[in-house]
Amino acid sequence: MNDPAPSRAARLADVAELAGVSAATASRALNGSDRGVREVNRVRVLEAAKTLGYTTNFAAQAVAKGRSRGVTLVVKGMPDDFANPITAGVVAAAQRRGLPFTLISAGTDPADLVEAVNLARGHRPEILMIAGGRTKDDATLPALVEALQRYEAEGGRVVLVTQEGLPFDTVAYANRQGGYDMATALVGLGYRHFAVISGLKHGLTQRDRTEGFAAGLADAGIELSADRVLIGEFDRDAAYALTGELLRRNIAVDAIFAVNDAMALGVLTFLRDSGDPKRIAVAGFDDIKALRDVTPALTTVRLPWEQVADEALALALGPRGDEPRTTVVKGHVIVRESTPPVTH
Amino acid sequence: MNDPAPSRAARLADVAELAGVSAATASRALNGSDRGVREVNRVRVLEAAKTLGYTTNFAAQAVAKGRSRGVTLVVKGMPDDFANPITAGVVAAAQRRGLPFTLISAGTDPADLVEAVNLARGHRPEILMIAGGRTKDDATLPALVEALQRYEAEGGRVVLVTQEGLPFDTVAYANRQGGYDMATALVGLGYRHFAVISGLKHGLTQRDRTEGFAAGLADAGIELSADRVLIGEFDRDAAYALTGELLRRNIAVDAIFAVNDAMALGVLTFLRDSGDPKRIAVAGFDDIKALRDVTPALTTVRLPWEQVADEALALALGPRGDEPRTTVVKGHVIVRESTPPVTH
DNA sequence: CTGTTAGCGCCTTCAT
DNA sequence: ATGAAGGCGCTAACAG
Numbered sequence A, B: 001m002n003d004p005a006p007s008r009a010a011r012l013a014d015v016a017e018l019a020g021v022s023a024a025t026a027s028r029a030l031n032g033s034d035r036g037v038r039e040v041n042r043v044r045v046l047e048a049a050k051t052l053g054y055t056t057n058f059a060a061q062a063v064a065k066g067r068s069r070g071v072t073l074v075v076k077g078m079p080d081d082f083a084n085p086i087t088a089g090v091v092a093a094a095q096r097r098g099l100p101f102t103l104i105s106a107g108t109d110p111a112d113l114v115e116a117v118n119l120a121r122g123h124r125p126e127i128l129m130i131a132g133g134r135t136k137d138d139a140t141l142p143a144l145v146e147a148l149q150r151y152e153a154e155g156g157r158v159v160l161v162t163q164e165g166l167p168f169d170t171v172a173y174a175n176r177q178g179g180y181d182m183a184t185a186l187v188g189l190g191y192r193h194f195a196v197i198s199g200l201k202h203g204l205t206q207r208d209r210t211e212g213f214a215a216g217l218a219d220a221g222i223e224l225s226a227d228r229v230l231i232g233e234f235d236r237d238a239a240y241a242l243t244g245e246l247l248r249r250n251i252a253v254d255a256i257f258a259v260n261d262a263m264a265l266g267v268l269t270f271l272r273d274s275g276d277p278k279r280i281a282v283a284g285f286d287d288i289k290a291l292r293d294v295t296p297a298l299t300t301v302r303l304p305w306e307q308v309a310d311e312a313l314a315l316a317l318g319p320r321g322d323e324p325r326t327t328v329v330k331g332h333v334i335v336r337e338s339t340p341p342v343t344h
Numbered sequence C: 001c002t003g004t005t006a007g008c009g010c011c012t013t014c015a016t
Numbered sequence D: 001a002t003g004a005a006g007g008c009g010c011t012a013a014c015a016g
Helices: A012-019 A023-030 A039-052 A058-065 A085-096 A110-122 A141-153 A175-189 A204-219 A236-249 A261-273 A289-293 A305-317 B012-019 B023-030 B039-052 B058-065 B085-096 B110-122 B141-153 B175-189 B204-219 B236-249 B261-273 B289-293 B305-317
Strands: A068-076 A101-106 A125-131 A157-161 A169-173 A194-199 A229-232 A255-258 A281-283 A300-302 A326-329 A332-334 B068-076 B101-106 B125-131 B157-161 B169-173 B194-198 B229-231 B255-258 B281-283 B300-302 B326-329 B332-334
Touching: A012 A023, A012 A039, A023 A039, A058 A068, A058 B058, A068 A085, A068 A110, A085 A101, A085 A125, A085 A305, A085 B101, A101 A110, A101 B085, A110 A125, A110 A141, A125 A141, A125 A305, A141 A157, A157 A305, A169 A175, A169 A305, A175 A204, A175 A255, A175 A281, A175 A300, A175 A332, A194 A204, A194 A236, A194 A261, A229 A236, A236 A255, A236 A261, A255 A261, A261 A281, A261 A289, A261 B289, A289 B261, A289 B289, A305 A326, B012 B023, B012 B039, B023 B039, B058 B068, B068 B085, B068 B110, B085 B101, B085 B125, B085 B305, B101 B110, B110 B125, B110 B141, B125 B141, B125 B305, B141 B157, B157 B305, B169 B175, B169 B305, B175 B204, B175 B255, B175 B281, B175 B300, B175 B332, B194 B204, B194 B236, B194 B261, B229 B236, B236 B255, B236 B261, B255 B261, B261 B281, B261 B289, B305 B326
Parallel strands: A068 A101, A068 A125, A125 A157, A157 A169, A169 A326, A194 A229, A194 A255, A255 A281, B068 B101, B068 B125, B125 B157, B157 B169, B169 B326, B194 B229, B194 B255, B255 B281
Antiparallel strands: A101 B101, A300 A332, B300 B332
């Protein structure tokens, strides 16, 4: 039952031999794009491969071809329960197209991203995707851009999801617009006194959402003063803590806009933990799945994740453009129970 | 700014040339484990690599070495928001040890798993992990076992997470025990009339949890009749629907045990949607992160996910055992608000 | 410590 | 339609 001698994996040559053909023919039958193999041989090769338990050695294939099939996605931090609907979307989209998918998760430090990208480069995938928001004044940005440009020069395709403004094909969200629309919606529901729970100062995603929100309020004649914008990490726990700080400041607030759903959940949970959850309305951004099981149901800006991943892959698989192209995906406000209409 | 001629990626030979050494030396300086390189040359090589933007070609490295560094994890279905704390755990554990991580997600069909494993084999990773529960009477099991045995014979390491009872190193959860403990805890809280929302008939995980639960009840003198065990898919939406069916049956129930948290969330949400959430207590299994933001806070069996991933990697990295080893990770009941004490 | 020489397994001309 | 031969980029074994 157990082979005592650590046998070696079956190679193409073994299959060819067993099938009584040359390696070249076996290769064509197994992986080659041409039809140039007689049916008899095709069948023989396939059978031989099966009895030998042959698996294509992708590494060797990649060396020979100079590039390996599939998508490699680099994400910042871990694709945890909340953060990465993108990841799930890309996995699904890649699967749908039969593309091998590889995930590389970088640390949260900007420098880690560059390192992860270089690691990814080492795999020479046809498509290299990078997910996650860009930060302003990022000292490592030139290094990142250089690594990616090199990669493209080497023949690879690069697609950025969310990292707007870099010279590569990009799928971006209409963050500003989403924030603006949310502000409009909340004002329409009757809210007047707002606070924003936002992320890291330099995060462009959160900045745009916040600015859009402020602009929306401004157009409705409401000013969002600086002390009503709280800033911390871009995650749930930070939002939980920030909400506490906000309440301690004791300023009149009837609605809180959190720049993403994970944070909105933190806000919601804090409010609940601290007694009266209904006193303040809460809205988020993203429409992640986890929202479905939360009370009150969370008002948010829904982003079409499947479409995001699909656009990204479409960009990468389509013809290379002369100029970097940017596809902007728009979200739309979904009003739920967490922001009931107010009657003045 | 943009190179017109699609240049080729820098190779080791290029680095060596620029550094004025042989490829072998460059290799040793860059990747070799030995220290056998003079400091002067080391520095020269590293610099050359930097100016050339050199990245190790992992594919070529893998071909030369016969195996590629890192962990490849095969998961059933998609690692969605709920389902896969395992994935997150493994990503983190691999990162901690500096191991490249690759994810391959198989379809939900058992045959897809075999296919995915063969795909993974093609990458020749040192470690191949498979996550996800085993199913009973699975016709594809022999094929799976064969593929994995071949892989081990070729020198790779295989670790199963959750797929108990197969002849490979395994990290399993104490599912039966967890179910038993949960039953005991609920009875201790004063509940008497139970129902179980379970998954696919053939899923071993859910079967064990259910059986353990029934056994716990039995030891407390309570019988769990067959009509109180509802079965469907192993996910939230199924649980949501099943809860409706349960209530329609109109049998006395004061507590529902769902065999995982995702399903428990479905139960909870259905109860809420249908009016009176507090009428029936709900308990789950896993303690996924998403529970933190749900009301009422969910009673569950907490599984130590970080530890699971760590054990798995430890098994794979440690010396190869003569016999397949199984590490059983135990969970413990955490009582929260969804199962308040009952006073009779 | 370093260079030379063979491969690793596969794909791709180029003939046949 | 098929086979032979060379090369992909890297590492390992063997000199020196």
